[in-house]
Amino acid sequence: MNSHRTLAMKHVAAAAIALFLIIHSPSQTDARILKNSPSTLVESVCKNALNYSDCVSALESDPQTPSASDLKALAKIAFAIAVTNTTNGKDYIAKMAKDSSTATSLVPALKQCVSDYESAVVSFDSAKVELDEDVMSANYDAKAAGDSAVSCETSLNSTRLDVPSVRARNYYVNLFSNIGYVITDMLES
Template identity: 45%
Template sequence: MDSPTLKISTLSLFLFLFLSSTQAQTSNLVDSVCKETLDYTKCLEALESDPKSKTTTDLKVLAKIAVQLSISNAKGSLSFIHDEIKKGTGGAQQEALEKCASSYETVVESFNSALIELDDDVLSANYDIKVAGDDVDSCKSELVSKKVEIPALSDRNDQVKLYSNIGFVITNKL
């Protein structure tokens, strides 16, 4: 005769093994995507900042998570740029910041379009995600050409470039 304690222990062990295998699959999805990006560690940090990424096994869901994070990041960067413009430093820095603001407005639009397109036209979403990264390059180039150094903006450019790369890797797999 089985004891109640043995039944509970067996059930607990089965549940633990099931949840462990599910978690391993989840980690494998994010892990496999991040291995193909510009920066594995930063990719993991970015995707895992949304807890849903740790539990999804669906690439399309992960794509939506990545693009939503991209939009949030790009909007934050655009706000940063607008705050810098308001400081009114003038000259080359002001010109570079205005060009970057224009670039980031396009970045946000591209990510927003990609999010909508994920359900109906993955190829267009993939393109818009890639274009968002290219638009960040316009800001980077403007900073270099005007000999303007704003380390916080350079870091933000790198982050958006990474988010673009993450989204591009994921949508290439869809």
């Protein structure tokens, strides 16, 4: 009977150890949560941005973001994404302006938007270069890029026509402008 009791105790001990390991090991859900959580660096920037979740999504759209070791590295990634995004937006708007199905009353506003987006690309590019030379100038250029989107929006509003696809692109130029401004402001501090 003693051997049965010893065997039972061993089974209880094994079950207790197994239960302990199950309780204290990270679950797949926990691992997914950790993997999908923004880095501390991204979080510190995005909590100061206009829209936290859009900021996180925008920054994490680049696979290099998790490897950013400091604010300057993250700023370079953000400005590179901004240049690509804004260039794609400019190309989209230029194509729309040339499309024969576009309302003729909208074409001048779209051409103004193309010019505004060209300015925004230059501002984002300048900001990226200035990170190594003059952070205050990078901060100014990041903000100026957003002014280009506001100018485009004003041109669109003058037509009294709603163009959601361009408004969405303006939103993202403004978002990247804000992200760049927040990061460079943090670098200045």
